[in-house]
Structures are given as C-alpha cells and as structure tokens.
Amino acid sequence: MTFGHGADEAESNRMVDLALDAGxxxxxxxxxxADGESEILLGKALKGRRRDAVIATKFSNPMGTGPNDSGMSRVHIMQAIDDSLKRLQMDYVDIYYIHHVDTQTPLEEMLQALDDLVRQGKVRYTACSNYQAWRLSEALWLSDTNNWARFACYQPQYSLVVRDIEQELVPLCELKGLGVVVWSPLAGGFLSGKYKPGERTQGGTRSAEGWAYPERYFADNADDTTGTL
Structure with missing residues (x-):
C-alpha cells in the first residue's frame, strides 16, 4: 500500500472511494x-464506513529504537496492536499478520499473545507472512494443541516469476484450510513491462528510489514472460 508514500491524503481518499464503488x-x-502514515490515511479514508471493509494490517518491523519496538515478543505485540488501532481509528482489525519471522522469540509466546488479542476482540483473525513451510506447520500444530486461535491465512510472495510456494506452502495451506493472500503479484511492477533490460528506470517507481526490482527478476526468459503478458 502506497498511502503516505506516493499517495497523499486526497489521493488515498480517491483510491478508496474508487475501490469501494467497484466492489x-x-x-x-x-x-x-510510511512509518505508520499508511494506517492513518486508510483510517481517515474509511471514516464512517468501517463495516464496508475488511482490514488487514501487520506488525514485527521496527517502529522505534527501543528493545521492545520490533519483533514478536508479547510486549511488542500488545503495544503494536494498540498503536495500529489508534492510527486506524478503529476498535478492531479483521486480520492481523506477523510481517516477518522472528527467530529470537518462542513461537508459543507469540501465538498465545495473538490468541489473547482475539479473545479481547481487538483482532478477528490472525495470520502470518513470509514463513517457511516447516515454521508455518509448527505454528499451526502449536495452536491446535493449545486451543489457541490458529492462523486463518498466509501471505507469501507469488507471481509468474516467483512460484516456489507451489512446491510446499500452497499444498500445506490447502491441507490445513488456510487462505492464501499473495503480495507482489506483479513482481514489484516488473510484470507490467515498464522495466526493460539496459534502460534507465522511470521516475516515481520503486526501482528509481533504490528498490532492486528489475535486478531481482531479470533472467534469460524475463522478456519472454513480460512479452507474453
């Protein structure tokens, strides 16, 4: 979501209006x-229309310099959801994702804290992003064993040029009944055809700002893939 980084409040409002009108x-x-600005602008755009939308947000990235300002510790989880709800101006979120893996925090601590958020009514469903298949499977087993709220969906990177989740993660999600909500389906704009080998990237794109999307995806068959599209 580019709200706050590429889209100001007026543009964000217009995008939300167009989206809702289109279903x-x-x-x-x-x-x-955008350091929290994305949540702020989304909350403003949906003011008075909360019931018309399903809202997902994520946590685990650093939101400060303190020892508890990142990761999946219970302390950070409890603070992160309150901060997100305040920025969104909402009482709850529908889906609360773990954004990235935290190898320093026991899964049990994280899962029990997320279960508490569901029981408190601040979160409807929990989810994770960017997990390996074995880690996702372990998290589901722990939740089922302890009667904690289990992940309802999984968010991986997936596109025509990044398809590795088809090997293990998609079958696991099918087996365990998880929804799959992918990120970067156009590979950061690469599959739109706007990036060409040897050409300077366009201004206003993530690549022009230092994101290495073209370099990440260019391969011998890259032109064939985008050309077919």
Missing amino acids: VNFFDTANAY
Missing part, C-alpha cells in the same frame, strides 16, 4: 508502511 472491500496495510 473492492479488502484493504491490506502494515504498521511500518
């Missing part, structure tokens, strides 16, 4: 997007 009701953001 789009799912909005996915994160606390770290």
Whole structure:
C-alpha cells in the first residue's frame, strides 16, 4: 500500500472511494508502511464506513529504537496492536499478520499473545507472512494443541516469476484450510513491462528510489514472460 508514500491524503481518499464503488472491500496495510502514515490515511479514508471493509494490517518491523519496538515478543505485540488501532481509528482489525519471522522469540509466546488479542476482540483473525513451510506447520500444530486461535491465512510472495510456494506452502495451506493472500503479484511492477533490460528506470517507481526490482527478476526468459503478458 502506497498511502503516505506516493499517495497523499486526497489521493488515498480517491483510491478508496474508487475501490469501494467497484466492489473492492479488502484493504491490506502494515504498521511500518510510511512509518505508520499508511494506517492513518486508510483510517481517515474509511471514516464512517468501517463495516464496508475488511482490514488487514501487520506488525514485527521496527517502529522505534527501543528493545521492545520490533519483533514478536508479547510486549511488542500488545503495544503494536494498540498503536495500529489508534492510527486506524478503529476498535478492531479483521486480520492481523506477523510481517516477518522472528527467530529470537518462542513461537508459543507469540501465538498465545495473538490468541489473547482475539479473545479481547481487538483482532478477528490472525495470520502470518513470509514463513517457511516447516515454521508455518509448527505454528499451526502449536495452536491446535493449545486451543489457541490458529492462523486463518498466509501471505507469501507469488507471481509468474516467483512460484516456489507451489512446491510446499500452497499444498500445506490447502491441507490445513488456510487462505492464501499473495503480495507482489506483479513482481514489484516488473510484470507490467515498464522495466526493460539496459534502460534507465522511470521516475516515481520503486526501482528509481533504490528498490532492486528489475535486478531481482531479470533472467534469460524475463522478456519472454513480460512479452507474453
């Protein structure tokens, strides 16, 4: 979501209005997007229309310099959801994602804290992003064993040029009944055809700002893929 980084308040409002008018009701953001500004603008755009939308946000990226300002510790989880709800001006979020893996915090601590958020009514469903298949499977087993709220969906990177989730993660999600909500389906704009080998990237794109999307995806068959599209 580019709200706050590429789209100001007026543009964000216009995009949300167009989306709702077209029947789009799912909005996915994160606390770290534009340092929290993305959540603020989304909350403003949906003022008075909360019931018309399904809202997902994420946590785990650093939101400060303190020892508890990142990761999946219970302390950070409890603070992160309150901060997100305040920015969104909402009482709850529909889906609360773990944005990235935290190898320093026990899964049990994280899952029990997320279960508490569901029981408190601040979160409807929990989810994770960028997990390996074995880690996702372990998290689901722990939740089922302890009667904690289990992940309802999983968010991986997936596109025509990044398809590795088809090997293990998609079958696991099918087996365990998880929804799959992918990120970067156009590979950061690469599959739109706007990036060409040897050509300077366009201004206003993430690549022009230092994101290495073209370099990440260019391969021998890259032109064939985008050309077919």
